[in-house]
Amino acid sequence: MPNQIDVVIQPVVLRFSLLDDEVVYHFAADTEAVLDRMERMMGIDPAESSLFDSNLGFLPVSTTVLIRGPKNVLVDPGNHHTGFYGQLGIGLARFGLTPADIDYVVCTHCHHDHMGSAFRIPGADLVMGQGEVDFCEEIYGPEETERRLAVMGDLIEVPRGGELEIMPGLVAISTPGHTPGHISVMAESYSGERVLVAGDTVMTRREYSERTFSHWYSDDQLRGLNASLDRLQSLAPTRVMPGHDRVFAPAGAL
Secondary structure: OOEEEEEOOOEEEEEEEEEEEEEEOOOOOHHHHHHHHHHHOOOOOOOOOOOOOOOEEEEOOOOOEEEOOOOOEEOOOOOOHHHHHHHHHHHHHHOOOOOOHEEEEEEEOOHHHHHHHHOOOOOOOEEEEOOOOHHHHHHOOHHHHHHHHOOOOOOOOOOOOOHHHHHHHHEEEEEEHHHHHHOOEEEOOOOOOEEEEEOOOOHHHHHHHHHHOOOOHHHHHHHHHHHHHHHHHHHHHHHHHOOOOOOOOOOOOO
16 A cells, blocks of 8 residues: 655755864765764774773764654654754644554664654654664663653564564664664555665665765674665665765666
């Protein structure tokens, strides 16, 4: 069954550094430049620094997607500030909806830029990959993870290595690599498109087409990412919505 698929919030990434006692922000129009290329410009070597002790932080806004069919599904509600300051609600209002109209929240993974605003959709059932809650506890601690989950409805987990039909024409797929329980979503649209909402399995168009993944990934993560991308590309999506880049049509898509 086809669905209506729309981007509610387009992605953008800012970087920031500490200059003496001032936080300085960096921005580039090209997503790739904001990510690893900016690190090279700043002379940050992954062999010598970790992601969290280099003087170049992330302030990302991920792709937030609304899928309307028999139910209303919101994929990756985004970081805390887009929800706290109301942009998520404003975005939904463009489609005649309020947070109370959302039936399912799908979080491709628990990083703050994808899951942080889930609290703005209280009571909606939460779809995540099996094992991702354990990863949440590693990042945020058990108490904070419990607090985040407590405002949501039922927790629905996508089996590790498997799939889960959320509603007709909408399937969540286990795609580990970026995180242990990462999932992606494939949706059929009214216009006949097969739309992949990739989360951070592919953060950018180049990651999808060239598999030039970030230099911060471990060998195990890269193996997972490549296997997950093999699986997703075998489904022949006609449109791809990366986690941190604009929607595109893959080469050869019908």
